[in-house]
Amino acid sequence: MPQAYRDVLEVLCDAARPLRAGHLVAALGLGERAGAVEGSRSKLKRLVPVDADGVAHRAIATGHERCLASVVGPVTVRRTAYRAEGARNLYPADAALNLPVGRHSHGLRKRAALEAVHNSFDTTVAAITRSCGKVVAKRQVR
Incomplete structure (x- = not known):
């Protein structure tokens, strides 16, 4: 650069x-x-976000929210969307905050993996529920 x-x-x-x-x-x-x-x-x-396909996202929409399940419980993340007609919104804050693609945070995924190595899925869900609240189901732990 x-x-x-x-x-x-x-x-x-x-x-x-x-x-x-x-x-x-x-x-x-x-x-x-x-x-x-x-x-x-x-x-x-002229400095506007451009996606992988080369489409410039010139419109800005504030107030977009995303729910995230984390080790401290459910968290709502507010972010700005960069929009272009016919293209998916861009959320640069997701990359800056290192947010995962899915609903569950990196810390919660790590905790589930560490628990699942030593215990059954049912025991893993129970341990996560005790420490983090009801943020994950058995199906997501698999």
């Missing part, structure tokens, strides 16, 4: 809040003249 892109990502990651184009240009040390800000603004608008 070119150094200029790394610089932009570093400034955006270090920011405590979303930045406007003028603030980003100033933080990058490009000056505060109108031409630099407008040129950067037009380039930033």
